[in-house]
Amino acid sequence: MDFAPDPRTEELRVELLAFMDEHVYPAEAQFERRDPAQPFSWERPKIMAELQMEARRRGLWNLFLPDHERGAGLTNLQYAPLAEITGRSPHVAPEALNCAAPDTGNMELLHLFATPEQREHWLEPLLDARIRSAFCMTEPDVASSDASNIALAMAPSPGGGFRLSGRKWWSTGALSIDCALLVVMGRSHPDAPPHKRHTITLVPRNAPGVVIRRGLSAFGYWDETHGGHAEIEFHDVEVGPEAVLGVPGHGFALAQARLGPGRIHHCMRLIGMAERAFDLMCERVTRRVAFGRPLAEQGVVHEVIADSRVKIEQLRLQVLRCAWLIDTLGAKAAASEISAIKISAPETAQWVIDKAIHMHGAGGMTADSPLAMLWAQARGLRFADGPEEVHRMSLARRELRRFQVH
Structure with missing residues (x-):
């Protein structure tokens, strides 16, 4: 390597x-x-x-x-x-x-599974940044960490399409004034096995029956960068068969593909977030004096600086190895490593950012530095790619499988 x-x-x-x-x-x-x-x-x-x-x-x-x-x-x-x-x-x-995000994940999905017509209509404008998009998966009434729970109804409609009825929230990207596309996951085959019940459709944001109910803040931030997070209601929204992405009933597999190898991009960016916080922390402690000595001369500060550097370097090597495995063996073979970095990356970044905030004192909690924003983003990413408990469960099961007696 x-x-x-x-x-x-x-x-x-x-x-x-x-x-x-x-x-x-x-x-x-x-x-x-x-x-x-x-x-x-x-x-x-x-x-x-x-x-x-x-x-x-x-x-x-x-x-x-x-x-x-x-x-x-x-x-x-x-x-x-x-x-x-x-x-x-x-x-x-x-x-x-x-x-x-979320445009990168949506573009990856379209690149992999869209028809030529869907690519021309949606992918090309996204690649050109003429429009933005949202991913509508999470729902307020079910535990969406288990994607098989997704319950938005997709009833068959005349002509081979679907009629969408239900409610989504944390639909990242939907509040942007440039958002034109909603990538929506719903339950289209309720009597099928759990992983064959769902379909993903491409819904115009201005389609009749789509109602943006409200925006959701995350730790006080509205996250304009990603187009905000919306609660959306779908009132008998009609889509034709041309709006179906991939094969009907295969939406769960598509969602997993979206959350798989390409989604380690969050882990890559989290290293940069931790590095920015680390730099700000080092600059701060060299300029501040407490109890008659610069903070940079305090033993407890040395411990934080050293631990932060070790944690960042460990995370970087872990992410690079995971990326290398995906490239050489494929995402399926790297499943354990993907789960591992989705656990460690946001936790490590949040730990370093939190220490940097602490070294800044009260000022670290304000908007006078990017630290509070970085902390909120790192904390939110412990949900965005699935809660860490799910990744821990998946990783542990794979590890234990090696020791099971056959």
Whole structure:
């Protein structure tokens, strides 16, 4: 295993670091909502269009997609250090490169399973950042960590389509003014085995019967970067057979594909979030004095700095190895490693960010630094790819299987 960046990755890495220094970090202030009384708007600051134009010019566009024609054609191992860099500014950089969730996951799904017509209608505009999308899976009335529970009704309708009735929430992306597509998972075959009951459909956001009921904040943040999180009601929403993604009844498998190898992108970005917090923490302790000595000379601070560095390096190697395994053996063979990093990445990042907040004192809890935002995002990601308890259960079962007597 050689995790050193190859020449192409190194070239992109140098270009991306320059883009971050010259354009992304200077623009961050324009994406902050410091005044709670300020009228709320889901329209992104105009500078985002300028950032995206510059990213295209530098060849930093759609880096997440392994397809050479539509994306950058990078492997997971090649993409990992680049995604880590964007994680240092998670509320600006991924979107600037058209590499932000939930659009990346939806584009991956469309790339893998869409018909040529669906690709032309939905995938191409998404790849060009002319529209955004939402993924509608989680529901308020069931434990959505078990995807077989998803209950939104998809009743057969004349013509071979479905009539959708039910309620979703935490539908990330649906509040963006640019959101045009809802990727909706529902129960279409209620009498089938649990993993054959669901279908995924492509629903226009402005379809009759789609009602955006409200936005949901996460730890006080509205998450404009990802297009917000919406509660949505579907009142007899009619879709034709052309709206079905893949094969009817195979929605569970599609959802797992969406949450599989491509979703380790969150883990890659979490390393960058931890590194940003680490840098801010080190800068802080070298400037502050307590009890007659700089914080950087306090033994307890040394312990935190050392432990943070160890944890970040361990996580980076774990994520890179997982990416390498997916590239060489496939996602199925790397299932244990995928579960493992989905446990360790958000926990590690949250631990480091929390220590950085602590070293900043009361100021660490304010919007004067990105730390509170980073902490909220890291904590939220302990749900976004499935709760850590589910990943622990899956990982433990795979490990115990090796010791079972046959």
